[in-house]
Amino acid sequence: MKRKLTLKLIAKELDVSISTVSKALRDSAEISEDTRQKIKAFAKLYNYKPNNIALSLKNRKTRTIGIIIPQIVHHFFTKVIKGIEQMAREHNYNVIITLSNNDFDKEVLNMELLANGSTDGFIVSLANETLHKDDFRHVTEAIDQGMPVVMFDRIVDEIPCDKVLIDDREGAKMGVRHLLKTGCRKIAIITTKDYVTIGKLRTKGYIEALESYGVRVQKELILKLDNIDRCDDECSAKIKHFLKDNDIDAVFTVNEMFAVTAARHLNALGKNVPTDVSIVSFSDGELSKHLIPSLSTVSQHGELMGRKAAELLINKLERPEDEVEEYTTAYIDTTLIERESTKKIKN
Amino acid sequence: MKRKLTLKLIAKELDVSISTVSKALRDSAEISEDTRQKIKAFAKLYNYKPNNIALSLKNRKTRTIGIIIPQIVHHFFTKVIKGIEQMAREHNYNVIITLSNNDFDKEVLNMELLANGSTDGFIVSLANETLHKDDFRHVTEAIDQGMPVVMFDRIVDEIPCDKVLIDDREGAKMGVRHLLKTGCRKIAIITTKDYVTIGKLRTKGYIEALESYGVRVQKELILKLDNIDRCDDECSAKIKHFLKDNDIDAVFTVNEMFAVTAARHLNALGKNVPTDVSIVSFSDGELSKHLIPSLSTVSQHGELMGRKAAELLINKLERPEDEVEEYTTAYIDTTLIERESTKKIKN
Numbered sequence: 001m002k003r004k005l006t007l008k009l010i011a012k013e014l015d016v017s018i019s020t021v022s023k024a025l026r027d028s029a030e031i032s033e034d035t036r037q038k039i040k041a042f043a044k045l046y047n048y049k050p051n052n053i054a055l056s057l058k059n060r061k062t063r064t065i066g067i068i069i070p071q072i073v074h075h076f077f078t079k080v081i082k083g084i085e086q087m088a089r090e091h092n093y094n095v096i097i098t099l100s101n102n103d104f105d106k107e108v109l110n111m112e113l114l115a116n117g118s119t120d121g122f123i124v125s126l127a128n129e130t131l132h133k134d135d136f137r138h139v140t141e142a143i144d145q146g147m148p149v150v151m152f153d154r155i156v157d158e159i160p161c162d163k164v165l166i167d168d169r170e171g172a173k174m175g176v177r178h179l180l181k182t183g184c185r186k187i188a189i190i191t192t193k194d195y196v197t198i199g200k201l202r203t204k205g206y207i208e209a210l211e212s213y214g215v216r217v218q219k220e221l222i223l224k225l226d227n228i229d230r231c232d233d234e235c236s237a238k239i240k241h242f243l244k245d246n247d248i249d250a251v252f253t254v255n256e257m258f259a260v261t262a263a264r265h266l267n268a269l270g271k272n273v274p275t276d277v278s279i280v281s282f283s284d285g286e287l288s289k290h291l292i293p294s295l296s297t298v299s300q301h302g303e304l305m306g307r308k309a310a311e312l313l314i315n316k317l318e319r320p321e322d323e324v325e326e327y328t329t330a331y332i333d334t335t336l337i338e339r340e341s342t343k344k345i346k347n
Numbered sequence: 348m349k350r351k352l353t354l355k356l357i358a359k360e361l362d363v364s365i366s367t368v369s370k371a372l373r374d375s376a377e378i379s380e381d382t383r384q385k386i387k388a389f390a391k392l393y394n395y396k397p398n399n400i401a402l403s404l405k406n407r408k409t410r411t412i413g414i415i416i417p418q419i420v421h422h423f424f425t426k427v428i429k430g431i432e433q434m435a436r437e438h439n440y441n442v443i444i445t446l447s448n449n450d451f452d453k454e455v456l457n458m459e460l461l462a463n464g465s466t467d468g469f470i471v472s473l474a475n476e477t478l479h480k481d482d483f484r485h486v487t488e489a490i491d492q493g494m495p496v497v498m499f500d501r502i503v504d505e506i507p508c509d510k511v512l513i514d515d516r517e518g519a520k521m522g523v524r525h526l527l528k529t530g531c532r533k534i535a536i537i538t539t540k541d542y543v544t545i546g547k548l549r550t551k552g553y554i555e556a557l558e559s560y561g562v563r564v565q566k567e568l569i570l571k572l573d574n575i576d577r578c579d580d581e582c583s584a585k586i587k588h589f590l591k592d593n594d595i596d597a598v599f600t601v602n603e604m605f606a607v608t609a610a611r612h613l614n615a616l617g618k619n620v621p622t623d624v625s626i627v628s629f630s631d632g633e634l635s636k637h638l639i640p641s642l643s644t645v646s647q648h649g650e651l652m653g654r655k656a657a658e659l660l661i662n663k664l665e666r667p668e669d670e671v672e673e674y675t676t677a678y679i680d681t682t683l684i685e686r687e688s689t690k691k692i693k694n
Contacts, residue, residue: 064460073425082420085446089453092355094460097444099432106436113411113441118465260637267639290607290634292614 006112010042018105019135026137064094065313066119068110070102070127070154075256075285076302077125080152083306084123091314100127108138120317121148123309126155132195148316150309153198162312163329164305168198168282171334172205173212175280175298176252178336180213182343184250184278188221190239190258199224202254202282221246231257240265243277250278250342256285259295263341279341293340304332353459357389365452366482373484411441412660413466415457417449417474417501422603422632423649424472427499430653431470438661447474455485467664468495470656473502475575479542495663497656500545509659510676511652515545515629518681519552520559522627522645523599525683527560529690531597531625535568537586537605539575546571549601549629568593578604587612590624597625597689603632606642610688626688640687651679 011018016035024031024039025048031039042048065088069077081097088095096119100107107127114122124139131154139159143149152164179187189206192199203222210217223242227235239261243251253259259281263273271277273293281288284299308330358365363382371378371386372395378386389395412435416424428444435442443466447454454474461469471486478501486506490496499511526534536553539546550569557564570589574582586608590598600606606628610620618624620640628635631646655677 072419073422073429075420078420078425081446085448094456095445096460097446098442099428099444101432109441113443264637264639286634287637290611291637292611292639 006109008109010039010048014039014042018108019133022108022138023135061317062094062118062120063092064096064119065310066114066122067095067097068100068107068114068122068124069097070100070125072097072099075287076153076283076300079302080125080306080309083303083308084310085306086303087307087310087314091310093310093314100130102128104129104133104135111138111142115142115147121150121313123150123152123313125151125153128154128196131156131197148313150313150316152305152309160327162309162316162327164309164312164332165329166300166305166332166334168201169205169208171298171300172202172252172254172282173209174205174334174336175282176206176209177212178296178338178342178345179250179252179278179280180209180215181345182274182278183346184343185215186221186248187215187250187252188223188242188246188248190223190225190242190251190253190262192254193224193226199254206252221248225258227257231261236261236265243271244269248277250280253279253281256281256283256287256295256297259297260287260291263291263293263295273341274343278343280336284337288337288339291341296339296342297337298334299337300334301332308332353456355456357386357395361386361389365455366480369455369485370482408664409441409465409467410439411443411466412657413461413469414442414444415447415454415461415469415471416444417447417472419444419446422634423500423630423647426649427472427653427656430650430655431657432653433650434654434657434661438657440657440661447477449475451476451480451482458485458489462489462494468497468660470497470499470660472498472500475501475543478503478544495660497660497663499652499656507674509656509663509674511656511659511679512676513647513652513679513681515548516552516555518645518647519549519599519601519629520556521552521681521683522629523553523556524559525643525685525689525692526597526599526625526627527556527562528692529621529625531690532562533568533595534562534597534599535570535589535593535595537570537572537589537598537600537609539601540571540573543575546575546601553599568595572605574604575602578608583608583612590618591616595624597627600626600628603628603630603634603642603644606644607634607638610638610640610642620688621690625690627683631684635684635686638688643686643689644684645681646684647681648679655679 007018007021011021024036085095098110136159150162155163191203194200207217243265251262266277280296282298284297288295288297354365354368358368371383432442445457483506497509502510538550541547554564590612598609613624627643629645631644635642635644
């Protein structure tokens, strides 16, 4: 059986990692001169091409959209997929989904897999590891070869492509302002470390909201966690101590898992939600809706984001060939969904 | 651009539905003789082949597994996918996911899409509409052409392939027995209509558990709903009235959404969970874990199901060509997860 030479096969053959191969072929200074030469010689010898994108574009239209996302055990991503599926169906496109599991190598492989003639374009949300590594050449290469890419949620500014975002700062501001309007003044935030852009921006929004009400920002009321999607035992313990040690009347969280975990600890501490401590969470998922009390949230409208991403991609795929390349960044408005975890606004 | 003739294109060309084309090509009596002849003539004229499976099998191994599932806004399916991804990765396979949205036509199209040379085999859970229609020829055709298929959860007995299941009757029996052991005797069940096999089997388990304790089965304590995955306003209202109208000390539900909805209504009715009414739910999802009180559940171990399904498929893909065809049905054990919605067992 003759196999197409892939990054993976080169890596296996030369006993190095996929990212080493990927970097060496791009002449990255991170890789030693010797290794680089070896990998490049091997690739040349076996006529390796980064991928078959150009070929597939010329030969056929698959009418298939490829989605590459970090994971799906996450309500937000399932909503985005739902939106993409809807729009794709309306325009007679198929959809194929692959997961990176927040892993850089897997993301690179998925890109190669889908670029290999089975899709016409990509909708991508980057893996955490990719954001951490700060290496996006697998995406920019695809774009350079004429493969349309739309990014959403976990994006980087420097990649030239269409993007769909929400205004994280404004969304957080709206959420915290709601807490202020209901009379809360000792408002804590549970957020991520700053390397996660959305956590950073949402924290910014929290600070701006407090300042606009003349409320002093207290460092000890800001909890920055390493976790992004899940809240494991360590994360849960940190939230527990944070809530126990601080005198607060509200907590704003940048994701749903932090909010749900906080609700449970407040309950165990004998605090009533919302009478003693109010909660507003960023992200409107299934848990927020069904928790008792249900959670007031800043909704990201994942379905709308998905629809918009698919629309932008389909527009690119169906545009006349001689049209000038232009990139759009679309913002989806967030909205506040008032439920049972916040007090009514006093008139 | 020369396109490969697909069911969809034939349907479009002749202005009929995809399932009409699909049925006509299979000589279904549901389609008029005239239409059948027209469609078959067209397909013959343009040399339509059901799909290119045989071709792709001969020419290459993609080392890619195709998943076709009804939807992903459902924790169980995301867990199964996680398990498939794990096992696939351990054996150096890629995974591509497509969603049928519980729609028959979409399922047929997805099958065609993935069979078209991009995958080596399928893992499938059928769409509700497919179960309703009782038409599985898109699956059996793929199998006939040598494409290995593993089915899980929403399966049908008559398709000859590997299957991964749980023992729904035993699982439900275990859940209801737990309620009996904690002293409950007025136990209701919220289940699906009988055409959903898993609902039917779980109801059977409920009845058997009651009978094994000498508790009389009361028809009015069995609520059968049309909903499967979601619980909309109508479904919620039915559950509300059911809980209000009946004197019960426990409720067993065949899925998580029914349990969460019941918990909310019990709360609104001023009933304490578990003191007044205990709850056990089939399916262990995120909601069960995070609800306050958290829900005792019968876990289906979606991740294990996914791992097993992938293992069976990979075994088929890597078996020697001359091996005799054999089909396995693997059962994954369910387990009871005790949480806060049930009382402690009295010694």
